[in-house]
Amino acid sequence: AQSVTQPDIHITVSEGASLELRCNYSYGATPYLFWYVQSPGQGLQLLLKYFSGDTLVQGIKGFEAEFKRSQSSFNLRKPSVHWSDAAEYFCAVALIQGAQKLVFGQGTRLTINP
Amino acid sequence: EAGVTQFPSHSVIEKGQTVTLRCDPISGHDNLYWYRRVMGKEIKFLLHFVKESKQDESGMPNNRFLAERTGGTYSTLKVQPAELEDSGVYFCASSQGSAVGYGYTFGSGTRLTVV
Numbered sequence: 001a002q003s004v005t006q007p008d009i010h011i012t013v014s015e016g017a018s019l020e021l022r023c024n025y026s027y028g029a030t031p032y033l034f035w036y037v038q039s040p041g042q043g044l045q046l047l048l049k050y051f052s053g054d055t056l057v058q059g060i061k062g063f064e065a066e067f068k069r070s071q072s073s074f075n076l077r078k079p080s081v082h083w084s085d086a087a088e089y090f091c092a093v094a095l096i097q098g099a100q101k102l103v104f105g106q107g108t109r110l111t112i113n114p
Numbered sequence: 115e116a117g118v119t120q121f122p123s124h125s126v127i128e129k130g131q132t133v134t135l136r137c138d139p140i141s142g143h144d145n146l147y148w149y150r151r152v153m154g155k156e157i158k159f160l161l162h163f164v165k166e167s168k169q170d171e172s173g174m175p176n177n178r179f180l181a182e183r184t185g186g187t188y189s190t191l192k193v194q195p196a197e198l199e200d201s202g203v204y205f206c207a208s209s210q211g212s213a214v215g216y217g218y219t220f221g222s223g224t225r226l227t228v229v
Contacts, residue, residue: 004156032214043118044157044205044220051215090157094214100170101147102214104157 002027006091006105014113015083021076021108023091031093033074034102035065039087047089050074061085086112116140118221120206126227132194135224139188139208145169146189147209147218148181152202160204163189164212196228 005024013019025031035047048059055067065076074091091105119138127133139146148160160179161171165186174181178197183189193200203225207218 034214036220041222043222044207044218046217049215049217092157099214100145100162100212101159101173102149102157102218103159104149106154106156 002095002103004091004093004103004105006089006108008108009106010109010111012111012113013081016080019076019078019081019085019110021089021091021110023074023076023105025072025074025091025093027072027093027095029095030067030069031095032099033065033067034092034094035059035063035074035076036090036092036104037061037087038090038107039084044090047076081110081112083112083114086110118206118208118219120204120221120224122224123222124225124227126229127196129198129228130195132192133196133226135191135193135204135226137189137191137206137208137221139206140219143208143210143219144186145209145212145216146183147207148189148191149205149207150202151205151223152199157205160191162212169212193226196226198228201226201228 003026033050036044048057050057088107088109090107092102146163151157159173162169163183180192203223205223207220209216
């Protein structure tokens with residue numbers, strides 16, 4: 001079945017440490033890929049997206065993600081996390097260009113230790 | 115500009131009651147979407163409006179759910195009668211274009227608890 005998998009439900013890292021959140025998808029072709037973040041009391045905010053071209057994508061708040069076709073992955077990274085990065089992170093895909101809805105993974109909750 | 119506004123932010127109702135959720139999109143956004151996250155699971159698409167017309171309602175779980183967007187402005191999502199499994203967070207989003215590439219703006223969601 002087609003799916004988006006975020007294998008880590010909850011991750012805890014120390015402030016200043018590096019971060020990598022994993023996302024794998026299972027589709028026949030390369031979908032359009034997104035990462036969203038939801039901070040407490042806030043809506044879902046788009047961090048970055050990949051449609052084509054350079055497989056390393058830069059986003060807001062110092063985040064980046066790398067698309068690896070061979071691994072069907074789109075992992076999110078940040079070299080040094082800040083306490084304000086504590087939130088829930090969602091990977092999402094759209095199956096085709098012009099698609100009008102997103103398919104989300106289950107989310108990864110990030111806790112930051114001081 | 116004002117963002118996507120949803121209310122109430124929280125609602126606790128008893129099984130069998132009716133609840134109506136409201137979403138005010140960004141002014142000028144013709145496209146409005148409803149998504150839902152049931153406890154601990156992934157966020158799932160419910161439906162998509164273009165102005166007042168339902169473009170895609172393939173994600174609506176059953177006929178206890180009724181979405182409307184009269185006049186193509188705000189939208190309501192009514193659950194009648196509510197069941198325990200309807201508990202979750204209901205998100206609304208809006209966009210100028212209909213394709214996801216235009217970028218959604220999401221509201222902060224309505225947390226519905228059915229007891």
